[in-house]
Amino acid sequence: MGRLDKQRNIIDFTLSSLMRRKARNIALMLVYTLVVFVLASVMFFAQAIKKEASIILKDSPEIIVQRLVAGRQALVPEDYIEGIGKIRGVQSVAGRYWGYYFDPVAGANFTLMVTDNGPAIGKIRVGKGVLRSIRASEGDILPLKNYVGEWIVFRIDGSLSSESELVSSDLIMISENDFRKVFDMPKGHYTDLVLDVRNSRERAVIAQKIKDIYPDTRPIIRDEILRTYDSIFNWRSGILLVIMSAALLAFIIFAWDKASGLSAEEKKEIGILKAIGWETSDIIFMKFWEGAVISLSSFMAGIILAYYHVFFASSSLFEPVLKGWSVLYPDFRLTPFIDGAQVTTLFFLTVLPYTVATIVPSWRAATVDPDSVMR
Amino acid sequence: MIELTDIKKVFNAGRPNEFTAVEEVSLSLDSGKVTVLKGPSGSGKTTLLGIIGCMARPTSGRIHLTGPLMQGMAFAPKGAPAEVTSLPERFLTEIRRRAFGFIFQQFNLIRGITVLENVMLPAYPMGDDFKSLRERATRILKDFNLSGKLSSRIEWLSGGEAQRVAISRALINDPAVIIADEPTAHLDTKLSAEFMDIVKRLKGEGKTVIIASHDPIVFDSPIIDRVVEMRDGRISGEHIRS
Numbered sequence: 001m002g003r004l005d006k007q008r009n010i011i012d013f014t015l016s017s018l019m020r021r022k023a024r025n026i027a028l029m030l031v032y033t034l035v036v037f038v039l040a041s042v043m044f045f046a047q048a049i050k051k052e053a054s055i056i057l058k059d060s061p062e063i064i065v066q067r068l069v070a071g072r073q074a075l076v077p078e079d080y081i082e083g084i085g086k087i088r089g090v091q092s093v094a095g096r097y098w099g100y101y102f103d104p105v106a107g108a109n110f111t112l113m114v115t116d117n118g119p120a121i122g123k124i125r126v127g128k129g130v131l132r133s134i135r136a137s138e139g140d141i142l143p144l145k146n147y148v149g150e151w152i153v154f155r156i157d158g159s160l161s162s163e164s165e166l167v168s169s170d171l172i173m174i175s176e177n178d179f180r181k182v183f184d185m186p187k188g189h190y191t192d193l194v195l196d197v198r199n200s201r202e203r204a205v206i207a208q209k210i211k212d213i214y215p216d217t218r219p220i221i222r223d224e225i226l227r228t229y230d231s232i233f234n235w236r237s238g239i240l241l242v243i244m245s246a247a248l249l250a251f252i253i254f255a256w257d258k259a260s261g262l263s264a265e266e267k268k269e270i271g272i273l274k275a276i277g278w279e280t281s282d283i284i285f286m287k288f289w290e291g292a293v294i295s296l297s298s299f300m301a302g303i304i305l306a307y308y309h310v311f312f313a314s315s316s317l318f319e320p321v322l323k324g325w326s327v328l329y330p331d332f333r334l335t336p337f338i339d340g341a342q343v344t345t346l347f348f349l350t351v352l353p354y355t356v357a358t359i360v361p362s363w364r365a366a367t368v369d370p371d372s373v374m375r
Numbered sequence: 376m377i378e379l380t381d382i383k384k385v386f387n388a389g390r391p392n393e394f395t396a397v398e399e400v401s402l403s404l405d406s407g408k409v410t411v412l413k414g415p416s417g418s419g420k421t422t423l424l425g426i427i428g429c430m431a432r433p434t435s436g437r438i439h440l441t442g443p444l445m446q447g448m449a450f451a452p453k454g455a456p457a458e459v460t461s462l463p464e465r466f467l468t469e470i471r472r473r474a475f476g477f478i479f480q481q482f483n484l485i486r487g488i489t490v491l492e493n494v495m496l497p498a499y500p501m502g503d504d505f506k507s508l509r510e511r512a513t514r515i516l517k518d519f520n521l522s523g524k525l526s527s528r529i530e531w532l533s534g535g536e537a538q539r540v541a542i543s544r545a546l547i548n549d550p551a552v553i554i555a556d557e558p559t560a561h562l563d564t565k566l567s568a569e570f571m572d573i574v575k576r577l578k579g580e581g582k583t584v585i586i587a588s589h590d591p592i593v594f595d596s597p598i599i600d601r602v603v604e605m606r607d608g609r610i611s612g613e614h615i616r617s
Binding site: 010274 | 422425428430431464465468469471472473477479483485486487488489492495496497498499500501502503504505508544548
């Protein structure tokens with residue numbers, strides 16, 4: 001109990017000490033929290049969105065085949081299905097209908113898609129982001145303007161639940177018939193084709209064969225999409241971190257100066273404590289607690305704020321840089337995901353150096369003869 | 376009892392600014408007595424006090440402590456005098472914490488925290504229960520008429536109050552020896568006389584008191600048992616009154 005009481009007593013004095021330099025310590029904690037907040041926000045966002053991407057791609061087709069005309073995406077004729085289906089190793093080929101629809105009232109791009117077991121004619125199923133954008137709920141109506149400017153009214157039959165809101169946020173599921181009515185899609189054509197292959201290691205070979213048979217196509221393998229997502233968000237996080245690095249550097253200099261330089265008053269206090277019977281180790285403990293209180297509470301505050309910012313406030317502060325303005329236009333909420341290893345790395349990069357920087361000069365000051373306070 | 380044998384203290388040894396502060400000092404200080412180290416500035420009083428109080432090690436010579444001074448020290452041989460100059464730093468810290476209470480010339484109280492916290496500070500590393508420690512500190516401060524100042528900050532106190540807080544702090548671990556360095560240097564005549572009354576009380580409680588001073592109010596006081604005169608780092612004379 002004695003050792004525990006000793007530490008409690010030392011912590012008690014540490015807190016009193018911190019309160020003496022209230023303004024300075026609060027300012028330091030604010031800056032510290034801000035730095036952790038920025039770093040953790042970028043980290044949480046990049047990790048969560050990459051995680052979302054992998055969730056989406058887990059169930060996505062192994063190969064997508066698009067057709068290009070003059071470098072632009074064009075509709076795929078029905079007979080391509082038969083030709084690609086004959087390639088050895090292809091398990092199944094299917095045509096997909098999907099497209100983008102800009103809703104001027106909501107100011108958002110929705111993705112309209114036709115799926116198997118989709119809604120009946122005149123009905124749609126929508127993602128949560130769509131419901132939020134148009135402020136509607138299930139059972140309400142949603143009018144969509146067709147290619148000649150006429151309104152077609154759809155009843156919202158249900159909303160889409162998904163492991164990842166990124167998959168379904170802006171999605172409107174519609175019947176094939178209604179899709180053709182909205183977009184004037186010609187019969188015998190698809191937006192693109194999706195393929196399943198028997199042996200996943202043959203994807204690249206099959207993609208090459210498709211390209212050989214139909215030179216106007218662009219086969220996209222699932223792994224390529226995943227790599228693209230990773231690169232995009234790593235690059236965006238990097239850009240933000242480079243911008244923030246100046247602030248980070250300023251903080252490091254500020255914190256190092258504060259933590260490592262002891263004022264004459266602090267040195268005198270250490271001398272007094274030694275003279276009245278504190279051991280060098282007691283003083284190191286005191287300074288350890290001081291550093292730990294400041295850095296740990298700032299770290300926790302920064303992490304909690306970043307968590308709220310990314311997962312509940314849609315990363316509103318860094319949105320334009322991190323998300324991009326066109327790719328993910330409708331509002332969506334990320335599924336909370338935290339990578340323990342990254343949080344630990346952040347902890348060791350922020351809390352540990354600060355605590356060490358606090359202890360070392362105090363240890364040096366605490367090894368002087370206590371009689372220095374008498375002279 | 377404190378036994379000093381041929382104590383010498385040299386500062387900056389081997390450098391051009393080498394300086395011998397104390398030399399050839401042998402002294403035996405009895406328990407329960409009040410001793411004054413008297414002498415002009417630079418005579419070595421404060422350095423000697425620091426050595427007696429285990430704050431600094433002598434360059435040469437030996438210090439032996441016996442009796443109630445070494446009670447409760449795990450490393451001390453029972454009954455026999457303990458030679459302390461060769462002890463590791465942490466043992467010296469324990470002696471300093473348990474056996475000695477210090478009253479410094481500038482009081483050396485910590486600003487920004489309360490009177491009560493200042494008094495409790497020397498006891499924190501002992502690992503005492505916080506509640507009983509707080510009660511002990513409150514009782515001592517009450518004895519010195521400082522009940523109303525428990526929550527006051529040090530910088531709000533008058534000179535006399537600050538000194539009584541410094542004395543309370545010196546007593547928190549119930550040490551056998553009180554060491555005071557020029558305790559009246561910053562006090563007027565009335566407050567100096569009050570300080571000597573406190574010393575009388577401490578003596579009555581069986582404490583050994585060692586004071587470094589060149590103030591006549593201190594060394595002419597009737598409660599002083601012994602005056603050791605110092606000059607140029609050496610003992611130049613001695614008066615035993617009782």
